[in-house]
Amino acid sequence: xxxxxxxxxxxxxxxxxxxxxxxxxxxxxxxxxxxxxxxxxxxxxxxxxxxxxxxxxxxxxxxxxxxxxxxxxxxxxxxxxxxxxxxxxxxxxxxxxxxxxxxxxxxxxxxxxxx
Amino acid sequence: xxxxxxxxxxxxxxxxxxxxxxxxxxxxxxxxxxxxxxxxxxxxxxxxxxxxxxxxxxxxxxxxxxxxxxxxxxxxxxxxxxxxxxxxxxxxxxxxxxxxxxxxxxxxxxxx
Numbered sequence: 019x020x021x022x023x024x025x026x027x028x029x030x031x032x033x034x035x036x037x038x039x040x041x042x043x044x045x046x047x048x049x050x051x052x053x054x055x056x057x058x059x060x061x062x063x064x065x066x067x068x069x070x071x072x073x074x075x076x077x078x079x080x081x082x083x084x085x086x087x088x089x090x091x092x093x094x095x096x097x098x099x100x101x102x103x104x105x106x107x108x109x110x111x112x113x114x115x116x117x118x119x120x121x122x123x124x125x126x127x128x129x130x131x132x133x
Numbered sequence: 134x135x136x137x138x139x140x141x142x143x144x145x146x147x148x149x150x151x152x153x154x155x156x157x158x159x160x161x162x163x164x165x166x167x168x169x170x171x172x173x174x175x176x177x178x179x180x181x182x183x184x185x186x187x188x189x190x191x192x193x194x195x196x197x198x199x200x201x202x203x204x205x206x207x208x209x210x211x212x213x214x215x216x217x218x219x220x221x222x223x224x225x226x227x228x229x230x231x232x233x234x235x236x237x238x239x240x241x242x243x244x245x
Contacts, residue, residue: 051233059237060221060235060237061176061221061233063232063233063234066231066232073231074232109175111233119164119181120183121166121181124168124176124177126173126175127174127175
């Protein structure tokens with residue numbers, strides 16, 4: 019069964035460093051998402067992406083964050099200068115299209131630890 | 134912003150028991166989804182609900198979308214040890230259904 023894959027599974031970085039989290043959405047999907055889950059808390063929406071542009075973003079997604087689809091398969095989340103409070107699980111999700119039944123499929127996540 | 138209130142926050146199950154959890158909101162959602170998250174994994178979709186009043190089953194799981202589109206419940210019948218995990222409700226608003234709003238989760242644990 020097709021799945022969303024994320025790499026790395028765990029990323030450790032120093033505060034102030036840039037990190038890039040990578041995702042390969044399901045191949046025929048058109049809508050892509052990033053969510054964040056701080057330890058013990060609920061999953062929070064960060065950004066949605068369609069047709070090579072951001073379609074919606076939350077207030078968490080400030081100027082330190084950016085997303086990119088550099089080729090036909092990858093979807094990345096970049097955090098320019100990490101802060102301690104960026105430590106969380108980051109989930110990528112994808113959805114087939116408008117006619118698909120609004121179902122978003124999630125990857126296993128990348129655990130980001132900022133020291 | 135929109136909030137989904139999920140209860141209970143945690144529950145203990147004994148094998149064979151039926152369990153129930155629910156989710157309420159002050160806002161209307163067009164689609165309600167129930168996900169399960171195992172430790173260190175991403176949310177996995179269990180059931181999707183699209184119509185007010187809709188009752189849908191997936192094996193031992195049954196979920197219903199409230200008639201006002203502001204609530205939903207999930208039942209697990211005859212629970213087994215692998216039912217342990219965190220169950221999240223999530224809602225989508227609008228036709229485009231862009232962002233999922235998640236509830237706080239119900240942590241299901243095995244009774245010692």
